[in-house]
Amino acid sequence: MLIDSPHWISIIILLPILGAVASFLWRQHIVKIALTTATGTVISVGILSWQVISNGVQCYELGAWNAPLGIELYVDGLSVLMLLVTAVVGFAISIYASAYFEGNKSKHFWPLWLFLWSGLNALFVSSDIFNLFVTLEIIGLSAVALVALSGGAKAITAAMRYLLVSLLGSMLYLMGVALLYHSYGTVDMVLLSLRTEMNPAMWLIMGLMTVGLLLKTALFPLHFWLPAAHSSAPVPVSALLSALVVKASFYILWRLWIVVFPLDNDAQVGLGFILGVLGSLAIVWGGVKALQQTRLKLLIAYSTVMQIGYLFLAFPLASIMGWKAALYFILAHAIAKTAMFMVAGNILIHKGHDRIADLYSTVQHLPLTIVAFSLSGISLMGLPPSGGFVAKWLLLEAAIVSGQWWWGIVLLVGGLLTGAYVFKVLGYAFIQENSTNEPRPIGISKRMEWTALSMALFAIVLGFIAPFVLGIMDIGSPFTKGSL
Amino acid sequence: MTPAFLYALVGIVLFSIGLYGLILYKHLLRKILAINILGSGVFLVMVALAARTGDAVPDAVPHAMVITGIVVAVSATALALALMLRVDAETGQAVLPEDREE
């Protein structure tokens, strides 16, 4: 019947595209079209995930041409979770954006965002590295256009810098694809994993593709473009960027690192050490910079730079537990960061500014928003009972079991730094300024506060459903080399 | 030194020149030019190496990829130029803030 038809993989890519086209055509009821598309996409992702969870990995040959010639789509546990987190975050952002944008801006927001969503879905299911290049381009261009949407000198220059960085990253990646294709005759990941072997050309390919993708993931030395872009973009867009777009290029690097690159275990540990060190620098640097920020959105943007550092701690561990911890970090961070940006958005609209020092007595006017901030803060800090805690626990355990305990120390230092800046903001929110002279607060639509709170609550619930989520991660054992 | 490797070498040199120009020059129009040259370099390497099929018809898959690449490049250039004009309109200079010399 319809439910167990194998075509849901293509539907989750085509539905947002058609939604984008429809919202571009019929501008007068754009929000209705967009929200129905968003719901449809979430449902189809749900059905696909249910199919994969119940009867395992799905492989889908487009145009019925098998691997070397045609393009294959492949969905395993890792892709399902990335799709699910994109669906959840995407749906929440769609609801938030429907109240956030009005008139002219929403006319441009929805087509771009729905295209971005379809690019993300296409990226997470594809197993063809050139196809990944095209999806990366879709995500890059739409993200840049979305950042530029908020107008103003800061946003436009940030979008320009982001576009240049994104194009450079894509070109480096494409050079890697070209060399890979011409060395091994195929662009399909599964076939590549069988054919690649270590030779000087391979070292260069790995270098190029890793640097290209690190540029787009904004790992520490290459993160210069992220704070400006994520903080000057409109709030729903910065939530998208921090939660999903940055993770998309990380996902590709991850797949390449595990499946395509011919790295045996101690090569993974050796090379991974460099990424681990960069990750630790990102954590310390991001944390310290976040502490110095006076504006909330910039603080949250630097916290993204830090959280990305956590993901790269899993590379030197090269153990399945380490990879699962990194994936859990992605899920927890995506949801908590979305909630936090929504909070920043509410405060920005309510008070007209997001200066942290003047956040006094927001507790009275926006109680739900402050609760959302503290819950998502708990998840970012990695305090129980949140998703962040489970991720932190798994990574600590993986670090100790693999004998590299120093990554665990970095993790704990990161947790303390996060605690410092989360409570710095909370501290200001509790000040008892005589709130009588507070200008009559502009009413934020309840929808925006409730979406922020529900995402924050979901970040906490993520701490309780760990066995279920970790079970999904095992489908198709994505973290072992020969499996894909 | 078959033409394939010669053009591949040219492609690599173009790639380096493009990267050099992108990093070094300040004006945004020049940076976008550099990105296009970078792209042409990669495409040249892609198609040059596809011509290593001796006297048989060269491999068509890289050709298709390069055509796709060219269209992506033109779309990205169009967006980059539009953004550059907005940067110029907003800040008075077609240069990124960190490159402005006051």
Added chain:
Amino acid sequence: MEEISILLLFDVLVGLTLVWLAWQTLSSLDLFRAIVLFIAFGLLMALAWVRLNAPDVALAEATIGAGLTGALFLSALAQLSASTKRKDEENKIENS
């Protein structure tokens, strides 16, 4: 034997001019000159594609790479110089 070497010579020539054009495009002071050089570079690339017997790509490069991208650049340059000229006038009015 020499027939191959002539073609080889031709390829080397095309390659060198390509590199020279690219270098000149980026390092020339005047933007208009850079764009014109870039268009020439695009056409020469089309020639390179023909030499690598990739006619489809040659056509695409000629029409999109050289033609359309060149047009985009020129239009952008026109608007850029128009806005700088307008700003100069405004400055002149202010300080005059």
Added chain:
Amino acid sequence: MNFDNWVPLLIVIIPLFIAVIIFALAEDKIKTRSTLNIGASVLSLGLVGIMLWGVSKGFHYETRFSFLPGLDFVLRADSLSMLFVTLSSALWLLTTVYAIGYLEGSPHRSRFFGFFSLCVAATLGVALAGNLITFLLFYELLTLAAYPLIVHRGTQKVRRSGRIYLMYTLTGGALLLLGTVLLYSITGTLEFVASGFLSTLDSSTHSLLILVFVLLVSGLGVKAAIVPLHGWLPQSMAAPAPVSALLHAVAVVKAGAFGIVRVIYDVFGIEFSVTLGLTLPLAIIAAITIIYASTRALFQDGLKARLAYSTVSQVSYIILGVAIAGPIAAVGGVVHLVHQGVTKITLFFCAGNLAETLGIHNISEMHGVGRRMPWTMTAFTIGALGMIGIPPLAGFITKWYIGLGALEAGHGWVLIVLVGSSLLNAAYFLPILYVAWFTEPKGDWPAEKKLGKYETSLLLLVPPLITALFVILLGLFASLSFSALAWSEFIISKEFLL
């Protein structure tokens, strides 16, 4: 999942649920908020009573569901947890009554009582935790829930002390987490087992286990205010009285001490800890804390600051008793959990009364206050004497058992510490009593308020009297079967293989 499995979860969920409702309540609905609060505490007290009766009859109450692969979220009612749960829920009821009276007319009470019941839920969770990870979960929840209460007033000073509190407790939490993960990676299980589950491990892991012990104890030591880590406690005295009463006398501080008792008994096991040579250094640190904190208390003019330092020293009695590793001293240590809680809360209640009704914050302003507020001062006196250890009050029992146990376990020097600290206690409590009772009041009080026809509103007066009564009863009827002492002996009998 019959009733036995639900009770522990229910006890923790009730205050959690109430917290959410109170958060949503509007500020002016005082009546519903108070009834909700008191109703919840009475209900949970009832449940605790049922469980108390059940545990003594040998029933087995446990809630378990899987939380992480290989790790479960476990709430279990064993003898040790019952002691702490009964103490917390009883004092929770009294403090709620007191807080309703104390915060009459002050702003943001919905927020206060919301976080207040969240704290209680966390404390009950800490008490009932069946394994180290559930303990860690509620331990961190307690850190978070206590912060908003400390910064409730929102003034600059209070926020500074909140920051200090966070610095200490978050670092402590990180150390505890590291220790727990290290332990889990060695043993593979974190379940609390009557006499510890580490003794069976081979000797190669001993050095790691010592590191684990140090990490766990330092993580818990922050909350138990052991000397080097106690800095935050006196700072956070700026919080409102009910906060310092419940949190710093019962919930937060006891969670640390209770945690150390759990680690020594149910993780390492007392014999194994002795063989590892861990208990002696711990006992020495506890002794140093007692002496140091008592001397610092001498020089504090602020009443609540002095009480804070006395809390720091009293909590270390528990650790001292447990660290001596003799069964009798252990009974003394465990029972002191209850005695110290009850005595200290009385003192804090009285300090709160003085501050609320007469605006007295320092001891120098307490001249002749006995005449103005006789009932409060009698409760204060009972509490103070109980703290010093005058028979037949509760404090004496503890010191007697710890002294006896120390002698029996061959640690003579502990006796000197006990005597010394009792003298110091006397040195900083008796002057207060003298000033209050035997001197003339100097003119009018700093900020006198007329609250009801008695010396102060009943809501503020009754709780300290009840707790003072408890101090006496716990001392007099210690030998009865259902008294705290008997219950502690019941706990220790399981720990020591008598």
Added chain:
Amino acid sequence: MRKIKLKILEKKPSLFTRLTLGILMFLLAASLAYAVWSLPTQALGLSAEVAKNVEMSGVSNPVTAVLLNYRSYDTLLELGVLLLALFGVWSLGGVSANKSSFVNPILDFLSRFLVPVFILFSGYLLWVGGFAPGGAFQAGAVLAAAGVLLFLNDWQLERKYSGFSLRFVLVLGLVLFVAIGFGFVFLDRVFLEYPPQLAGGLILLIEAAATLSIGISLAALFLGRDPSVKSDSKIDTGVHK
């Protein structure tokens, strides 16, 4: 076109940075050259598979076969990228090109002569794509060249057509591609799988729609702003004919 003399004297970056960057680029180029050099001199890549399946693909030109049958999913996303760039450019609002009131007679004559030729040539390219070099993208680009010529002559799309109908044509290529690709799923085939005997015709149909959309999109990209939006932006000073 007035002589645009735009000499932005770029402050030359210091010799040191240029030198170090140059050396770095040289090293990169050298390692790339070595990597390419170490590749086998003879490599058939996928040309064998392409040749084997060409007659199954409905077209004889291998590149078009790859583009529109074997890897048609890439081309689909490709059209998406083009449309996305257009959305981006339009969302930026764009500074409207100021129309010079003076029409250059030579350009006017040339465009009257060239535009029909371009359109004819674009049709030919589209048709020839099946069995010789050509195809949707090249044809679309030629169509766009015609559009560029028209815009240079201050040609203006009537307000009536610059609204929904323009947007419909822009998205036509992508929508038709998706429709045909997904249509056969209901005849129990996989997405983007064409029945072999119909493949040729279907590919031509898709290419036709794609050419139209690509041509109009590239021309719109040249224009730089949404024609349906009244150019109320204050910067616009051009005089409209």
